[in-house]
Amino acid sequence: MPFERETYYVCREVDVLELQVTNSPFTQEQVELLNRLLPQLGDHQKIWLSGFLSATLGTAAISGFASSATSEQASLTSPVLQVMPVSKEVTVLFGSQTGNSQGLAKKVTKKLEEQGYQVSLTSMGDFKPNSLKKIENLLIVVSTHGEGEPPDNAIPFHEFIFSKRAPQLENLRFSVLALGDTSYEFFCQTGKEFDQRLEELGGTRIVPRADCDVDFDESAAEWMNEVVSSFNQAGEALTSAGAATGTTGAAGASANSAESEYSRSNPFNAEVLENLNLNGRGSDRETRHIEISLEGSGLQYEPGDSLGIYPENHPKLVEELLEALGWNAEELVPVNKNGEQKAVREALLRYYEITVLTKPLLTQVAELTGSKELKQLLGAGHEDALRSYLNENDLLDLVQDYQLKGVSSDKLIPLLRKIPARLYSIASSPNAYPGEVHLTVRTVRYESKGRNRYGVCSVQLAERIEPGEQVPIYIQHNDNFKLPDNPDTPIIMIGPGTGVAPFRAFLGEREESGASGKSWLFYGDQHFATDFLYQLEWQKWLQDGVLTRMDVAFSRDTDKKVYVQHRMLEKSKELYAWLQEGAAVYVCGDEKKMAHDVHAALLTILEQEGGLTPEKAAEYLISLQQQKRYQRDVY
Numbered sequence: 001m002p003f004e005r006e007t008y009y010v011c012r013e014v015d016v017l018e019l020q021v022t023n024s025p026f027t028q029e030q031v032e033l034l035n036r037l038l039p040q041l042g043d044h045q046k047i048w049l050s051g052f053l054s055a056t057l058g059t060a061a062i063s064g065f066a067s068s069a070t071s072e073q074a075s076l077t078s079p080v081l082q083v084m085p086v087s088k089e090v091t092v093l094f095g096s097q098t099g100n101s102q103g104l105a106k107k108v109t110k111k112l113e114e115q116g117y118q119v120s121l122t123s124m125g126d127f128k129p130n131s132l133k134k135i136e137n138l139l140i141v142v143s144t145h146g147e148g149e150p151p152d153n154a155i156p157f158h159e160f161i162f163s164k165r166a167p168q169l170e171n172l173r174f175s176v177l178a179l180g181d182t183s184y185e186f187f188c189q190t191g192k193e194f195d196q197r198l199e200e201l202g203g204t205r206i207v208p209r210a211d212c213d214v215d216f217d218e219s220a221a222e223w224m225n226e227v228v229s230s231f232n233q234a235g236e237a238l239t240s241a242g243a244a245t246g247t248t249g250a251a252g253a254s255a256n257s258a259e260s261e262y263s264r265s266n267p268f269n270a271e272v273l274e275n276l277n278l279n280g281r282g283s284d285r286e287t288r289h290i291e292i293s294l295e296g297s298g299l300q301y302e303p304g305d306s307l308g309i310y311p312e313n314h315p316k317l318v319e320e321l322l323e324a325l326g327w328n329a330e331e332l333v334p335v336n337k338n339g340e341q342k343a344v345r346e347a348l349l350r351y352y353e354i355t356v357l358t359k360p361l362l363t364q365v366a367e368l369t370g371s372k373e374l375k376q377l378l379g380a381g382h383e384d385a386l387r388s389y390l391n392e393n394d395l396l397d398l399v400q401d402y403q404l405k406g407v408s409s410d411k412l413i414p415l416l417r418k419i420p421a422r423l424y425s426i427a428s429s430p431n432a433y434p435g436e437v438h439l440t441v442r443t444v445r446y447e448s449k450g451r452n453r454y455g456v457c458s459v460q461l462a463e464r465i466e467p468g469e470q471v472p473i474y475i476q477h478n479d480n481f482k483l484p485d486n487p488d489t490p491i492i493m494i495g496p497g498t499g500v501a502p503f504r505a506f507l508g509e510r511e512e513s514g515a516s517g518k519s520w521l522f523y524g525d526q527h528f529a530t531d532f533l534y535q536l537e538w539q540k541w542l543q544d545g546v547l548t549r550m551d552v553a554f555s556r557d558t559d560k561k562v563y564v565q566h567r568m569l570e571k572s573k574e575l576y577a578w579l580q581e582g583a584a585v586y587v588c589g590d591e592k593k594m595a596h597d598v599h600a601a602l603l604t605i606l607e608q609e610g611g612l613t614p615e616k617a618a619e620y621l622i623s624l625q626q627q628k629r630y631q632r633d634v635y
């Protein structure tokens with residue numbers, strides 16, 4: 001262990017830092033250089049330098065430089081440097097919507113605890129901002145959602161830190177791990193904002209922010225190792241010689257599946273038990289009800305969790321791409337950093353993302369090909385055109401539009417992202433269906449530029465997975481979408497379309513546990529006759545009293561389109577009364593439109609029925625969020 005309970009770091013004592021040739025091993029010229037440099041260095045720079053020298057020369061060789069007065073080097077420093085206690089306490093704060101940041105926050109906590117640190121791991125939603133001033137070591141792990149917005153449980157803390165009430169933080173040492181997706185315009189925006197703001201408030205960044213794309217394991221592990229070494233080096237530079245160095249090596253399996261050996265980085269090949277279309281004949285939509293066996297996996301979940309599935313690309317698209325590039329389908333290409341190779345056809349089917357374009361990919365392709373047109377699209381003044389191009393095209397379009405035929409696989413393949421897993425809100429209660437997990441998956445199909453486009457995972461599930469076949473899965477735990485602890489608490493569930501999935505899990509769970517709390521479901525889709533997903537189940541639960549009331553909105557059955565938010569507004573009095581009784585509100589489904597409209601409807605209800613000003617209504621919802629009485633699972 002590198003530190004004892006009390007640790008020390010070097011601190012500059014005013015401005016008397018001066019080396020003498022007589023009591024040092026340096027030449028006159030070196031002493032002059034050092035005397036010019038050293039007074040300019042801050043404490044953390046000295047610690048860093050000291051750690052750097054430790055790492056390059058071996059700790060014993062320079063240990064005395066920083067700690068004791070027993071060696072020649074010590075006489076060099078003892079008049080000018082003193083040691084000061086530094087806290088071994090670290091606060092890890094996470095802001096997470098779907099659980100990734102939370103999993104990584106747990107992982108860095110574990111790593112630090114193994115090194116003897118006392119770590120307090122807290123959701124930003126539970127954090128008391130007034131205690132910020134007291135923190136010396138802060139790690140932030142946060143994702144970005146919406147269009148560059150903080151995850152729900154980070155909103156109050158994010159607002160606080162950007163408000164005038166935010167304190168000066170000159171004693172704070174911090175680092176930020178930012179999660180995001182490079183296919184979004186505002187990549188890792190929330191992490192960037194926290195990072196910049198903490199610096200503005202006077203904090204010292206101990207390790208540069210790491211911005212992670214969807215395949216975050218490696219970059220996150222690197223950041224964690226840097227953080228741990230940075231803390232360790234600060235201690236090593238000042239404590240005894242021979243102390244253990246910081247951890248190395250990649251972090252282990254994802255923390256989100258502690259009970260099982262299977263996780264995001266080690267998925268379980270699960271058997272599909274059932275695969276049905278829930279929509280009636282004549283519907284515009286196709287929604288599959290999929291049942292998957294967890295037998296033999298040890299995987300466990302709770303209502304509100306999601307299932308991750310690693311999909312395969314559409315074989316037709318892969319063939320078209322191979323042809324457009326002029327590649328030999330059997331040629332071997334690397335599929336990971338361990339040197340494993342596969343035929344390029346299989347690599348494109350199972351390992352690489354070919355349906356989403358990102359700005360970093362286009363930038364690298366422009367460099368690779370020297371394409372003037374592509375460089376122009378990426379240049380200043382073409383932001384709107386770039387945004388549209390990224391949203392509307394896939395790799396095949398890029399290959400065709402920018403004449404990539406002939407670019408070799410060893411040049412292009414390393415530029416592609418790994419195919420990311422898709423998440424699905426679990427639609428079953430594990431108590432109602434032990435050993436199984438159910439999903440409600442809407443098939444994504446559309447046409448663009450004269451070509452049929454297929455949602456990678458949903459179309460694979462709809463067209464190419466039969467019962468008896470296997471899919472690689474993992475459980476994505478989500479603490480931010482959970483039934484109230486108290487079974488008597490009323491719940492209001494708003495879930496149009498596939499958003500209804502987790503509410504099937506919630507009601508299944510409440511039925512199994514005999515919970516007595518009232519429940520109210522708002523559901524909607526296009527047509528009553530063809531799109532009323534799980535209709536018979538809701539009706540049975542209504543009869544049995546498991547579901548207290550249900551309001552539906554079928555948008556295309558009436559002249560004027562009605563959506564769930566309209567039904568909520570129609571029932572505003574009752575809805576407000578439920579809120580006043582302590583009900584918890586859950587929203588699941590479309591993020592872009594529905595979740596915003598439902599949020600606005602809730603604000604209107606609070607203003608209308610509660611007589612609140614718009615500001616007070618917004619505060620009311622934030623306070624609900626903090627009490628975990630307003631939770632969203634939106635995508």
Ligand SMILES: Cc1cc2nc3c(=O)[nH]c(=O)nc-3n(C[C@H](O)[C@H](O)[C@H](O)COP(=O)(O)OP(=O)(O)OC[C@H]3O[C@@H](n4cnc5c(N)ncnc54)[C@H](O)[C@@H]3O)c2cc1C
Nearest residue numbers: 422423424425440441442444446455456457458498501635
């Ligand atoms: C926490 C969470 C829970 C989720 N739960 C569910 C769930 O319960 N059920 C469910 O069905 N999905 C759910 N999703 C969404 C799911 O993860 C996938 O995003 C969805 O199934 C599409 O994946 P895909 O691979 O089929 O499509 P992809 O290949 O990823 O393609 C989808 C993309 O196609 C583009 N696109 C789609 N339609 C059009 C169009 N008409 N015109 C132009 N472009 C278009 C959009 O860019 C869209 O993002 C959830 C997502 C999250 C994050």
Ligand SMILES: Cc1cc2nc3c(=O)[nH]c(=O)nc-3n(C[C@H](O)[C@H](O)[C@H](O)COP(=O)(O)O)c2cc1C
Nearest residue numbers: 096097098099100101143144148180181184187188
């Ligand atoms: C609906 C939705 C919106 C998103 N918006 C952004 C975004 O604007 N910028 C970004 O970098 N990432 C965005 N992401 C990607 C997430 O930040 C990424 O999936 C992250 O790993 C999620 O971490 P979490 O599980 O801790 O919330 C979005 C993801 C979803 C599902």
